[in-house]
Amino acid sequence: MSIVTTSTPSSSGSNQGMHATADRTARRCAETALFMRDHVLSLVSHDLRSPLNAIHSWAYVLDRKIDTSDATAQRALEGIRNGVDQQVKLLESIVDTTRAETRTLALNRAPFALRPLVDETVGDVRNALAAQRNVALELDASVDAQQLVGDRERLAAALWLLVTFAVEASASGATVALAARVDAATFEATVTWPHAAAALTDAGLPHVLEKFAREQAAHPREAGRISWVLGLCKRVAEAHDGAFEQGEWIDGQPSTLKLRVPLAGA
Structure with missing residues (x-):
């Protein structure tokens, strides 16, 4: 009909x-x-974690290559690691927490x-x-x-x-x-x-x-x-x-x- x-x-x-x-x-x-907010936060969480994981992996490679006696290089490496950790904590404390109530749709x-x-x-x-x-x-x-x-x-x-x-x-x-x-x-x-x-x-x-x-x-x-x-x-x-x-x-x-x-x- x-x-x-x-x-x-x-x-x-x-x-x-x-x-x-x-x-x-x-x-x-x-x-x-x-729901648009929730969708955008989901994309932000995913899109930020991918490059952060890559940075973390390359930091590990650099750690094995850099001379431990090079204080400047060690400080730079530590700064990279701290930056990654801070970004991950922001994702967990702000993005993931905000989405917690709407992650599972009742x-x-x-x-x-x-x-x-x-x-x-x-x-x-x-x-x-x-x-x-x-x-x-x-x-x-x-x-x-x-x-x-x-x-x-x-x-x-x-x-x-x-x-x-x-x-x-x-x-x-x-x-x-x-x-x-x-x-x-x-x-x-x-x-x-x-x-x-x-x-x-x-x-x-x-x-x-x-x-x-x-x-x-x-x-x-x-x-x-x-x-x-x-x-x-x-x-x-x-x-x-x-x-x-x-x-x-x-x-x-x-x-x-x-x-x-x-x-x-x-």
Whole structure:
């Protein structure tokens, strides 16, 4: 079953519904920022430890080569070692400690219907951002009766971010398409849109995601890495034994984000 939803707000929408959408949007934005911070800290920890390990290894090589009677060389070597030790302690005391509470993502698993989740997501993004951006939302859903055993709130946040980011990266008049499918024992949500990098940082357009996150997403990516702002999608998918995929983004070309999660929890 397919439904096409445009960016035109419903005239019969109640104030209560709009307040609920605003509350969910604010919560989703805060969650996105939290997971982005956690994702960046994870990258910092990994990227700093690699060169520090190399420096430590070369210091060991130098130690075996330098004349023990050369006081200046010995002081220089000791300075290198102390510098490495200080950096490692900083990583352990600041980066690792900060990530301790979010390193393992707790899930509140329960069965829930997929269709209401998809409809709620499209409605929230349409009302909070797409309508103001003149971006149409097209929904192609084949999840009428299916249920998923997982953390509905976490998955709702991930699905919201997929669609919201696509709208953020779309020019006025564009269409963002969300395809929701159940393939065998897996729920798959794919968002497709014509990528417009300039829209991410255009100060004249309304935005809901943080400026810093949007600016970083507009930069070229290192191989195999996702944009920082999408860290929530990756963490939530993997916590459910699923996967998150970020396609290549080329200006004016169709771009994709994909979330895959098993219907039944582990």
